[in-house]
Amino acid sequence: MIHTNIQGRRKTCGLTQEQVAERLGVSRQTVTKWETGESTPDLANAAALADVLDVSLDALVSYDAQGTELPLPPRGKHLFGTVTVGERGQVVIPKQARDLFGIEAGDVLLVLGDEGQGLAMVKADEFMDHVSSLLDQVKGRGGHHDGGGCKA
Incomplete structure (x- = not known):
């Protein structure tokens, strides 16, 4: 291998x-x-x-690509396998992914989407911690905001 x-x-x-x-x-x-x-x-x-x-x-x-036909992912990127979407949209996150990212029963996940890139899930509390931190930084600069990366 x-x-x-x-x-x-x-x-x-x-x-x-x-x-x-x-x-x-x-x-x-x-x-x-x-x-x-x-x-x-x-x-x-x-x-x-x-x-x-x-x-x-x-x-x-x-790493075993057998059955996936996908190349070995770069460091920090993971391929956890496939999941099947249930009738009501439910998916089971593979155990290896849950363990690596500390996802436990009862955790709330935020589902984000980009029509060109697909879906992503993040822990809602960690996402909100980042949002709060960014808001604090903006407030610390006298309320100056650059439009979220848009050209001025």
Whole structure:
């Protein structure tokens, strides 16, 4: 699995085997062997490789694209799988996502939408904390507001 992740992420990053090898201080042949599965990088090289390819070490080692046809996501991005929308619009958030983002039964989520980008969900209380912080900053500047990023 790691060999396909190395090759796929390298190509997604637009890097050649030579460029990866140079950044890691190994030979191009070593990178070729990693990508073909003939050998596996040691822990130090795997960690350095994850940095070069901007992925987590865990994802580099264990990401399995089988059935998804999606490439290895960059560091900080996650693919939790698919969910089925029920008749009344309900979805079950995968356990791994709930654990990672600390979502528990009874939490209130705010659903945001962008017709070009899709849907997003955030914890409503954390969102409101950010809004309050922004309002405090605006008030601290004498009420000056730049139009929310619009050109003046």
